[in-house]
Amino acid sequence: MPKDGTINRERILDAAQHLVIENGFAATSVDQVLRAAGTSKGAFFHHFDSKLDLARALTxxxxxxxxxxxxxxxxxxxxxxxxxxxxxxxxxxxxxxxxxxxxxxxxxxxxxxxxxxxxxxxxxxxxxxxxxxxxxxxxxxxxxxxxxxxxxxxxxxxxxxxxxxxxxxxxxxxxxxxxxxxxxxxxxxxxxxxxxxxxxxxxxx
Amino acid sequence: MPKDGTINRERILDAAQHLVIENGFAATSVDQVLRAAGTSKGAFFHHFDSKLDLARALTxxxxxxxxxxxxxxxxxxxxxxxxxxxxxxxxxxxxxxxxxxxxxxxxxxxxxxxxxxxxxxxxxxxxxxxxxxxxxxxxxxxxxxxxxxxxxxxxxxxxxxxxxxxxxxxxxxxxxxxxxxxxxxxxxxxxxxxxxxxxxxxxxx
CATH class of the missing domain: 1.10.357.10 (Tetracycline Repressor, domain 2)
Structure with missing residues (x-):
């Protein structure tokens, strides 16, 4: 089955948005986002260059x-x-x-x-x-x-x-x-x- | 000359307030506060039990x-x-x-x-x-x-x-x-x- 990159990206953004709104950006680690989104570090860095890039995409x-x-x-x-x-x-x-x-x-x-x-x-x-x-x-x-x-x-x-x-x-x-x-x-x-x-x-x- | 603990505490709070308002709490380290206040880790922990205790005192x-x-x-x-x-x-x-x-x-x-x-x-x-x-x-x-x-x-x-x-x-x-x-x-x-x-x-x- 082909992976749906768009769905994965949205799932990461949904998880990150919840965590960042609750805890703040600096207090949110990439690992926490991965756990909440149920995805891998590889998938994360496929979609986002860095944690700061994630903040930009979220916003x-x-x-x-x-x-x-x-x-x-x-x-x-x-x-x-x-x-x-x-x-x-x-x-x-x-x-x-x-x-x-x-x-x-x-x-x-x-x-x-x-x-x-x-x-x-x-x-x-x-x-x-x-x-x-x-x-x-x-x-x-x-x-x-x-x-x-x-x-x-x-x-x-x-x-x-x-x-x-x-x-x-x-x-x-x-x-x-x-x-x-x-x-x-x-x-x-x-x-x-x-x-x-x-x-x-x-x-x- | 005796150290004036109250002045030191206020100086730490002033430095911390500026850093926390600018950068956020999680993004501010105790070391950054010490550098900005020009004081030592010992002096800091004389006045505050922890970084969270500092947040409470600041607020x-x-x-x-x-x-x-x-x-x-x-x-x-x-x-x-x-x-x-x-x-x-x-x-x-x-x-x-x-x-x-x-x-x-x-x-x-x-x-x-x-x-x-x-x-x-x-x-x-x-x-x-x-x-x-x-x-x-x-x-x-x-x-x-x-x-x-x-x-x-x-x-x-x-x-x-x-x-x-x-x-x-x-x-x-x-x-x-x-x-x-x-x-x-x-x-x-x-x-x-x-x-x-x-x-x-x-x-x-």
Whole structure:
């Protein structure tokens, strides 16, 4: 039977992602990944040049999924004609999926990457910056349309757009430190309510 | 000349804090801490039983400083008689100190601790949960007073209070991933403006 290299690579990445999110990157050894994935050192080094190369591949895959979730929320709300209502429903889309997100993982891979300078310096963190840029651009467009339609001043739309990333990451850390995954849904609800208030009143300087 | 043990302990903690925030805990060796602190292994193990004990001491000191900053902001705004205005000025207090915070550190120690399961499991993360509880209680009191004085529904005041922690931690990660420390001030400004809107309009369910 021919070996399916793609399946093996994905299995290694799945095992590594779980270990790195739980334990951190430096605290995860290649041997631990091999044991968890049920594969050999040879198979590992067939797919990855080094442990740092694995970190890069992990982050690339995670960023792709992250941007996929952004697009899913944009698509799910594309038919809403009122731009301000679309912003609110865009956030509600994530609020509704918060419990599913937190049942699949106890923290965000981005936290593990950003905790270690070796991954910041070697360009792995640049992949996260790319995700931030894509989210910022899409949400800035949503917010600008909403501000125009309601003749509101929302302040700097890019900073406000970044607050969605900030809420996700901060909520991951709140969940992790308290051991209570329901904080993710609660914090996305707080964000939705604050944005609803801002879209009704504007945001004073 | 007698050795001053307290000064030595603080010097080790200062060096370790910088290294752990930059590189992560697992990626920081005791030898690196000794070199950065200019001290000996004997001095280190006089003050700390183990590397994990160092992590606990680091986090204890950081939590004490964190709660100190909360109290400084409460004290600085204690004379403001309008409870809603006090909430806004309480956040502005941190906004005004954001650049100083970010010139002293590139990330939050909490991120390094929460990235590693060994520190979550051994009780180090419980120290962070204590800090979260203290911030939550103090800010919930501020928000509840503001909601009462303006007869507003602010939703769950504890979740809204947690959003301050969430904003700080998420903004640290935004700064770290983009290499732009000015995002801390920008995100605290976003939080202040969103809270100002909420205190003017309330937050619809």
């Amino acid at each position: 690339e895959r995670y960023v792709t999924a992250d941007i996929g979730q952004l697009h899913a929320a944009l698509d799910a709300t594309a038919q809403i004609s009122d731009p301000a209502q679309r912003v609110v429903e865009f956030i509600r889309h994530f609020e509704d999926s918060a419990d599913d997100i937190m049942s699949a993982q106890s923290n965000c891979l981005y936290v593990a990457v950003l905790a270690e300078q070796q991954l910041v310096s070697n360009g792995t963190a640049d992949l996260i910056r790319h995700a931030i840029d894509v989210w910022r651009a899409a949400i800035t467009e949503l917010l600008s349309a909403a501000a125009t339609s309601r003749a509101l001043d929302l302040g700097d739309a890019e900073d406000l757009a970044d607050h969605v990333f900030v809420t996700f990451e901060g909520a991951f850390l709140l969940c992790r430190s308290t051991g209570s995954p329901e904080h993710m849904r609660a914090q996305l609800r707080v964000l939705r309510r604050l944005l609803t208030a801002a879209l009704s009143a504007g945001v004073p300087a | 204890e000191r950081y939590v004490t400083a964190d709660i100190g900053q909360l109290h400084a902001a409460l004290d600085a705004t204690a004379q403001i008689s309008d409870p809603a205005q006090r909430v806004v000025e309480f956040i502005r207090h941190f906004e005004d100190s954001a650049d100083d915070i970010m010139s002293a550190q590139s990330n939050c120690l909490y991120v390094a601790v929460l990235a590693e399961q060994q520190l979550v499991s051994n009780g180090t993360a419980d120290l962070i949960r204590h800090a979260i509880d203290v911030w939550r209680a103090a800010i919930t009191e501020l928000l509840s007073a503001a909601a009462t004085s303006r007869a507003l529904d602010l939703g769950d005041a504890e979740d809204l209070a947690d959003h301050v922690f969430v904003t700080f931690e998420g903004a640290f990660l935004l700064c770290r991933s983009t290499g732009s420390p000015e995002h801390m001030r920008a995100q605290l400004r976003v939080l202040r403006r969103l809270l100002t809107a909420a205190l003017s309009a309330g937050v619809p369910a």
